[in-house]
Amino acid sequence: MLPSDRLSFIILLIVTFEVCVAEQSELICSHQPIVALAGDDVILPCYLDPPISASSETVVWTKPGLDPKYIHFHRDGRLIYDNQNPSYNFRTRLFVDELQNGNVSMKIFNAKISDAGKYFCILESMLEEASIQLTVGVISTPITEVILHNFKDIVLRCESKGWYPEPEVVWLDGEGNLLSAGPTETVRGPDDLYTVSSRVTVEKRHSNNFTCRVQQKDINQTRETHIYVPGIKRNQKNENEQTEKEKDEQQDVEKSVIPRKPNYMKKQNAVENTCEDLPILKGKKEEDQRDQRDKMERSQREETSGTGNNTEDEKQKTLENTKRQRKTSCSDGERLGRREEEWRKSL
Known part of the structure; x- marks a missing residue:
């Protein structure tokens, strides 16, 4: 066999081997949806399995509904911009160094909501096609x-x-x-x-x-x-109203259980303060009060009649004695009142 014939035979074997391998390789993309947030970069993974070189292949990425329909058109080792949809200009790329390993994945930069959808990767000469779903989300804090x-x-x-x-x-x-x-x-x-x-x-x-x-x-x-949410607090007005209501209820209870205490305390420094302000007591207490009044009046008349010619000092002394006797009478009345109250409590 001539050397030229031998070289041709070797080339034929290589081509036949590649065709056979290509027929056995399958283009696979991710079966799980790819999720990206708006503004992020995202990769749509696709590869040949078993891996063979796709360096000489025309790799096309497209998406239904676009006009022009091509997102990325790679031929002869470079991107053909004339066929690319304007919305993806300068936003896509293939991993050229990985094509020889069968990696035909595409990267999208600065993902947008409009990028969401179903993508197709096509290897024209191998008649291979696969699809992948991209979901682009936008979020915010509530x-x-x-x-x-x-x-x-x-x-x-x-x-x-x-x-x-x-x-x-x-x-x-x-x-x-x-x-x-x-x-x-x-x-x-x-x-x-x-x-x-x-x-x-x-x-x-x-x-x-x-x-x-x-x-x-x-x-x-x-x-x-x-x-x-902080605990609920009543305002001051409601607190005051509640306090007054509670006081009234307590007083009503006391009135129904404990007899009202007579008010025997009077101002000690008032000259007009007399025992007439005390409640009228029954029985012996009333008689004692009348006796005290009579004694005071008789004493005052005797002193007045017997001392018509007294000096002003003597009149002042007489007036002070009268006041003192009235205070004593009031104190006696108070003691009688307290004794009666203690007697009632003991019942």
Whole structure:
């Protein structure tokens, strides 16, 4: 066999081997949806299995509904920009150094909500095609507030703006138990982002800790905010009203059980203070009071009649003696009153 024929035979064997291997290789993309947050970079993994070189292959990434339909068009070792959709300009790339290992994955920079959807990777010469799902999410932290706080109920409100896809809102108490809340209000803005808000009415609890949780299961994202509601305190006016009410009730009880105490105490320094202010007692007490008055009046008349010519000093002494006798009489009356009260208590 001539050397030229031998070289041709070797080349034919190599080509035949590659074709056979290519026919056995399969293009595989991730079966699990790829999740990314807006603004992040994301990789859509695809590869040949068993691995063979795809360096000489035309690798095409596309997405249904686009015009032009190509996201990334790789041929002869470079990206063909003329065929690329403008929304992906300068935002995609292949791992060129990994093509020889059968890695045809594509990277998307600065993911957008509009990037979400189903992608197809196509190897034209091998007639291989595979698909992969991309989900792009947007999240935000919820804000909570107390919108009603009275002596019985507490109404809390939670709002979170800028979610995609649409999330759900749940409320939890301090022990992590789900609370029954009203329906979630959802508004979708012109940017396709969702704003959600929810209200819940709760009773006053010991811990007063509550949690608003906003979650999106498709992108496996959760954000929550905790709120502490201080204990309910009565205002000063209510406290005063309650205190007065309690005092009145206590006095009513005392009146029904204990007889009212006579008020025998009078101002000692008033000249006009007489025993006429004391309650009239029955029996012997009344007689003692009359006797005391009579003695005082007789003594005063005798002193007045017998001392018509006395000096001013003597008149002043007489007046002071009269006051002293009246005070003594009042004290006797008070002692009689206390004795009667003690006698009643002993019954």
